[in-house]
Amino acid sequence: MRSDYLGFSCLLSAVILQATAVLAADDDVLKRGAYLMNGPVACGNCHTPVGPNGPDLSKELAGGTPFDFPEFMAFSANITPDPETGIGSWSDDQIARAIREGIRPDGTVIGPPMPIEFYRHLSDDDLKAIVAYLRHLAVVKNEVPRSTFNIPLPPNYGPPIVSQGSPSPDDKIAYGGYLVAISHCLECHTPRGSDGHLDMKRAGAGGNSFPGPWGVSVSRNITPDLEDGIGSWSDDEIKAAITTGVRKDGTHLMPPMAFGYYANITGGDLDAIVAYLRTLPPQKTTN
Ligand code: HEC
Ligand code: HEC
Structure with a gap:
């Protein structure tokens, strides 16, 4: 019992x-x-x-x-x-x-x-x-x-x-690529071809217009090109632009980038995002 x-x-x-x-x-x-x-x-x-x-x-x-x-x-x-x-x-x-x-x-x-x-x-x-x-x-x-x-x-x-599945966070660049994909950074930052589809050969080159109550903002070149892109920015400068919307030169970025949300991205995830952006092929801005 x-x-x-x-x-x-x-x-x-x-x-x-x-x-x-x-x-x-x-x-x-x-x-x-x-x-x-x-x-x-x-x-x-x-x-x-x-x-x-x-x-x-x-x-x-x-x-x-x-x-x-x-x-x-x-x-x-x-x-x-x-x-x-x-x-x-x-x-x-x-x-x-x-x-x-x-x-x-x-x-x-x-x-x-x-x-x-x-x-x-x-x-x-x-x-x-x-x-x-x-x-x-x-x-x-x-x-x-x-x-x-x-x-x-x-x-x-x-x-x-x-x-x-997704890449392991230990593989910083691959995991950064995963985060950039699910944050759809390249949807806004990649130009579209004449067929209206994203031209992924120019991934990150920017140039898309976003009209809104703020006027019109144009997505920037976020490839590592030294003149046209963000190749000369430090990691901290890139992170500040993502999480606060403040550029290297101190000016404020306009919407619709989701700064308010990106402010909550963890330090480790931000490191991975920046590491991945630095692996994009450098591009010139054409439009
Ligand atoms: C860039 C803007 C944008 C983002 C980011 C976005 N959506 Fe949407 N979503 C839309 C629009 C616009 C529609 C309606 C499209 C249509 O009418 O065909 C939609 C439709 C949907 C629908 C269909 C609902 C229905 O009743 O038909 C679901 C579910 C959904 N979104 C979930 C999500 C989730 C979850 C996320 C984030 C992982 C997300 N969306 C991110 C713009 C967005
Ligand atoms: C909904 C569209 C959209 C999404 C999503 C988006 N961006 Fe942006 N981004 C923009 C626009 C538009 C600008 C330029 C705004 C301006 O000039 O006022 C910008 C500017 C930037 C800048 C500043 C570059 C410079 O030279 O000033 C960086 C860095 C950046 N984005 C990185 C990212 C990253 C990384 C992600 C994903 C985590 C991302 N963006 C997601 C639209 C977007």
Whole structure:
């Protein structure tokens, strides 16, 4: 009887221990999601409505930001868990597929400017962490207008992704490349060819225009070219531009780069990002 009791209590404590381990694991996943979303990945830069004092966090990720370009009039979607105006009725797998492959549960394709080509690099673990973060958001009811596109959308952004890892943070340059991809730096900083696609042979050469309430900003050359790029900047000068929006010469950069979010990038991750940028082939600025 006594040994049964002991056995039971051992079993129970084993169950409790296991449950705590699961909770701690869930906690870690959510923490990672919070770091990515409020740091390098910065989905909120497009999906959180902006008020007069910056992002309106009472409507975190509730969408509605307009993107008015000749090719499209797009509105970022409400990605809070509201079942009617957000993505609350989607399963985790459906949300994950929408982010990494750009396909909604009804089979339609998500259009630009959401940088799906870069989100295709997301590892399974980081994607899961982002989905966990989205699930934990406050529900916000916000009906967003439909986007209209004057360009044909692709049927998909590539073959289905079954499973994917990421480079080890110990491999600084490779991991920096991963971070630059999921932060979609090169979406804004790479010129487009005549077909409208990013000309990756000129990755990082800059020259794209971003109209907005700030006027028009033009993305800069972030390759290591000594005259046209940032080859002569120190690591700290590059990091300050990324996290504070202040250039080497002390002038302030205009939006839409996500400085407020990038300010939360860890020192180690910033080191990796800068190490990777220094490996880009140097480019001249042509436009
Ligand atoms: C550069 C701006 C931009 C960024 C960055 C961005 N999105 Fe989007 N996203 C959009 C726009 C615009 C749409 C609507 C496109 C359309 O109507 O086809 C959209 C649509 C979506 C949808 C589809 C929702 C629906 O109801 O149709 C999901 C899910 C989504 N985004 C999640 C994310 C997540 C998660 C991130 C970060 C990993 C992210 N987005 C980053 C602009 C962006
Ligand atoms: C949404 C578009 C966008 C994204 C994403 C973006 N940038 Fe930028 N970036 C810009 C624009 C536009 C400028 C120039 C703004 C200006 O001149 O006022 C800029 C400027 C810079 C500068 C200053 C260079 C100079 O010569 O002044 C650096 C460095 C930089 N970006 C690095 C990055 C890195 C690294 C990332 C990814 C972590 C990134 N950017 C993501 C749009 C973007």
